[in-house]
Amino acid sequence: MGGPKHVFRWDLDKTYLRTEFDSFRDLVKSAIETAADKQAYPGATSLLRALGASDEHRICIVSGSPSQMRSVLAAKLALDGVRYDEFVLKNNLRNIARGRFRALRAQIPYKLPALLESRAGSPPAPHETLFGDDAEADAIIYCLYADLLTGRVPIGDLERILGAARAYPDEIARTLDAARRAAKGPVVGRIVIHLDRRSPTMPFRRYGSRLVPVFNYFQAALVLYADGVLSARQVLFVALEMIDSRQFDLSTLATSMQDLVRRGRLDREIALRLAEEAGEAAASGALAERDDLPPFETISTRFRERLRQLGAAGPLGWTNEDEALDYVALVDEEHHGRKVRRRGR
Amino acid sequence: MGGDHAPEQIVQGAAEASLSLPGAEIVLVGDAVELGKILPRLRHDGARVRVHHASQVVEMDEKPAEALAAKPDASITVAAGLVAAGEGDALVSAGNTGASVLAVARSWQLIPGVRRAALASVYPTELRRGDKDDPFSLILDVGATIDATAEDLVTFAIMGSAYAKLISKNRRPRVALLSNGTEAGKGPAAVVRAHELLLEATELNFIGNVEGLDIPRGVADVVVCSGFVGNVVLKMLEGVSETILRMARYAHKQNLAWRLGLAALRPALDQLKSVTDWEQYGGAPLLGLDHLFIKAHGRSSARAITNAIKVASKAQAGDLCGSIGRGMRELAERTGRAGVRAPGDEAGVVT
Known part of the structure; x- marks a missing residue:
């Protein structure tokens, strides 16, 4: 082994x-x-x-x-x-x-x-x-x-x-x-x-x-999804636990994603890909019996909208990558x- | 994002509010690139501060109507539109007053029964009021509606009373009409008629007319007047305060004895300064629309912005607009009058 x-x-x-x-x-x-x-x-x-x-x-x-x-x-x-x-x-x-x-x-x-x-x-x-x-x-x-x-x-x-x-x-x-x-x-x-x-x-x-640096574990999950460590389905479960805590809702989760993109810690394309894959995961049953949540299309639209609200603003660049x-x-x-x-x- | 110290101080105020108001979510409307550079330097909650890009801004010295027409993507227009679309509950701005009031008046609806919106301002007084021991009284209108009818003044009284009940935790705020004498018959026709109507309004604690000198004394908790009068009064009160400060500075420079005297008075003066600190109140609410707009002072620091956001959050949590709506319905039931928005009405703004 x-x-x-x-x-x-x-x-x-x-x-x-x-x-x-x-x-x-x-x-x-x-x-x-x-x-x-x-x-x-x-x-x-x-x-x-x-x-x-x-x-x-x-x-x-x-x-x-x-x-x-x-x-x-x-x-x-x-x-x-x-x-x-x-x-x-x-x-x-x-x-x-x-x-x-x-x-x-x-x-x-x-x-x-x-x-x-x-x-x-x-x-x-x-x-x-x-x-x-x-x-x-x-x-x-x-x-x-x-x-x-x-x-x-x-x-x-x-x-x-x-x-x-x-x-x-x-x-x-x-x-x-x-x-x-x-x-x-x-x-x-x-x-x-x-x-x-x-x-x-x-x-x-x-x-x-x-x-x-992350403000919450949805952001951590997004980073690990981008790294190929977590699947979209696993990210979805992290998000659901956060919503169930009543300290977060769809809006604050979408804002958390926007924050990562703005800081240059998550690519827009990866965020959009996650929305697609999470939609597939939701359709296959991950969101079954969650009638407290809106349809996944609505959730996905909200996340896309939050990215669109950034306009054409690019993320912060890295200038000191090679500095010891x-x-x-x-x-x-x-x-x-x-x-x-x-x-x- | 307008204001003399925008965007830095505005963003800082919002960042602080994201930490002290755990339930609130704050949308910063402005240049996303600029905002994205400032936020990472500040302590804040990244799940509760989001950015909405707007490519234009109305400068402080621009003419409101012209600027809004020329700049369709101005941050104030975008922000007002977001609130109208349900993306926000209230709006805070330290930008151009005229443009801000005009933008929200165009995007939002008047509360049924309200014919004209009113801009309210707080003023420090001798007396304190409410559960919060609040030293501030409320004056409205201070500039949104230049010519107010008797019915408008009654509406302002209902709106001011609802605001004082919620924000100052004053269970039965004393409401007064500003006039040139305390007698019921004193003042222009609209004020005399408003006096008669307010006497019938048993749901309000109407104490009659007050004169200008009663404002700083704190005789009333809510002082009602037309936007033209209110604006003149407010600016005169501000001018008097500034002149007194200048005279104190002059005295300080003149001779040693006066300087020592002022030094001895320093603790008392500091206390007075803290009591009359307008930044703790955040800004002036625009009342009468279906959402709350807080017009923060153009010179607002981060602290004033944080407090303006807190006031907005408190007003939202306490359903201020709903409360005004209920007051207007009661008025309509009692008088059989249902206010309508006059064709072509728009807030006339004194800046």
């Missing part, structure tokens, strides 16, 4: 789960919540289920939640019918016991080696898609991971980057070792960043077109931003 063809790496808090940990109260609430209390973002469950439906896909979850929460988080994923192949959590009790308080909040020195060790420790897949959020340093970590695998960032530079990220010496050694062992290649084709904080999308453009990222500067900037946010609370 061959290895997986596509690995999907997911963060949990603020990516899959609607988690608040901006205050001590939020942290306590998050820690005592039961699995049934925990809420996934609309559409995220259908998306994860769709990705996990193929035997050729591997789902790896790397979360900064403490390992003591494993049982409740696993129960939540089971409740949602989400399967996974790997589930890594942060051992914060060990960090406290060793007096390593900096490591409690550190993202890069925890997550980067976890990603690299995951790749090094299992049959390497030719394709990887990574899911994170804008609450912490996911964009930097995922891009760094991708660039280490392609060799764009030499392992020699990694020590300096980890130093800027305030990593402990043993964390640096562990990361360097994992980076040497991980199978190399241009495997990370897509990085999806869920904009939980509703951050402006412009600053993410420096990471290049492989990283797509200065990870030390990015890490410093992220560290500073986190300090400012903490002071602002």
